[in-house]
Amino acid sequence: MSRTLQELRKITLHFAKSSFVIALGLLLVSTLSWSQTVETTHFEHSKIQLRTVCDGKYGGSSCSIFSIDGKAKKELISFPFAPSEIKFDSGVFVVVFPCGTECSATYFYSPSKGIGGPFPLVTSYDLKKGLALSLSRNPLPIFNIYAAHGEKTVFAVKIDAEASRNLTDIVKKAELKDGKITVTYVDPRGRERTVVQSVGK
Numbered sequence: 356m357s358r359t360l361q362e363l364r365k366i367t368l369h370f371a372k373s374s375f376v377i378a379l380g381l382l383l384v385s386t387l388s389w390s391q392t393v394e395t396t397h398f399e400h401s402k403i404q405l406r407t408v409c410d411g412k413y414g415g416s417s418c419s420i421f422s423i424d425g426k427a428k429k430e431l432i433s434f435p436f437a438p439s440e441i442k443f444d445s446g447v448f449v450v451v452f453p454c455g456t457e458c459s460a461t462y463f464y465s466p467s468k469g470i471g472g473p474f475p476l477v478t479s480y481d482l483k484k485g486l487a488l489s490l491s492r493n494p495l496p497i498f499n500i501y502a503a504h505g506e507k508t509v510f511a512v513k514i515d516a517e518a519s520r521n522l523t524d525i526v527k528k529a530e531l532k533d534g535k536i537t538v539t540y541v542d543p544r545g546r547e548r549t550v551v552q553s554v555g556k
Contacts, residue, residue, distance in 0.1 A: 395423065398443040403466050405448055409437050420450060422466065431470050432462055445482040447500075461487065463500040471501035476523065479531040486510075486554065488531040490522040495529065495538065497554065510554050515542045 395406040402424065409418040420432040432450065439459075440451040448464040452473070462472035463480075480487040480500060486509065487498045494511035516525055520543075527547070528539040531554075539549045 392437070394437075396441055396443070396448075401443055401446075405431075405441055405450070405464075407437055407441075422464070424466075431464055434460075447482045449480070449482075451477075463487070465501070468501050471499065471503065474498050474500070478526075478529040481531050481534075484534065484554070486531060488529055488536060490526055490529060493518075493522060495522070495536075497531065497536065510536075512536050512538055512550060512552055514538055514540050514550060515548065516540065517543050 390411045392409045392411075393406065396404045398404065404423045406421045406423050406428075407418060408421065409416050416436050418434050418437050419430055420434075420438070422429045422431055434452050436452070438450050439453045440449075442449040442451075446465060446467070450462040450464065450472075452460045452462075454460055459476055460473035461477040462470060462474075463482075464470045468485075474487055474489055475491040476489050477487045478490055482500070485500050487500045489496050489498060493516050494513035496508035497510040497512070499509050514526075516522065522540075526538060526540045528537065530537045534554050536552050536554060537549065538551075539547065542548050
C-alpha cells in the first residue's frame with residue numbers, strides 16, 4: 356500500500372470521527388436547549404384540574420395552562436413562565452404569576468363563568484362576590500374577577516399617599532372581606548391610618 360493511500364485513509368478516518376463527535380455534540384446541545392415540564396394539580400374537591408406545560412428553548416420558556424376534565428383539554432392561559440401558585444377555593448381556581456420585583460399577575464378561572472385577568476398586584480379577593488383588590492395604583496382598584504384585561508374597575512378606594520411612593524411600601528394591610536374594604540397604610544406624614552369602606556358606597 357502506498358504511503359499516499361495510507362495517509363488518505365487516516366485523513367478519512369479522522370474526518371469521520373470528527374464528524375461523529377460534532378454530530379453528537381449538536382444532538383446533546385439541542386437536547387439540553389429544549390426541555391418540557393408538565394405539572395398537574397390534584398385538588399380533591401374538583402373533577403377539573405389545571406395542567407401547566409412549559410417548553411424551554413435556548414434559555415427562554417413558554418408556558419400554557421390547560422383545564423383538564425377527563426380526556427377533555429382546553430387551553431386557558433399562555434405566559435412566559437410558570438405560575439408561582441395555583442389555589443382552588445369555592446369552585447374557583449386562582450392562578451398567580453410572578454413577573455419581577457413587587458409585581459404579579461393573577462388570573463381567576465371558574466369552569467362555569469370562564470376566565471378573567473390578568474390583574475396586577477392583587478392582595479385580596481372575595482370569590483363569592485367575584486371581586487379582587489389591587490395595589491397597582493391609587494385609588495386602589497377593585498376588579499370584577501371575570502372581566503377581561505383592561506376592564507374598568509367596579510369600585511376604588513383612595514388613600515392619602517404621595518404619587519411617587521410605591522404602594523406596596525406604604526400599605527400594611529389591604530383586605531376585601533364581607534363586602535368591606537379595609538386598608539391600613541402610612542400617610543405622607545408618617546402616621547398609620549386605616550380606611551374602611553363598603554363596596555359600592
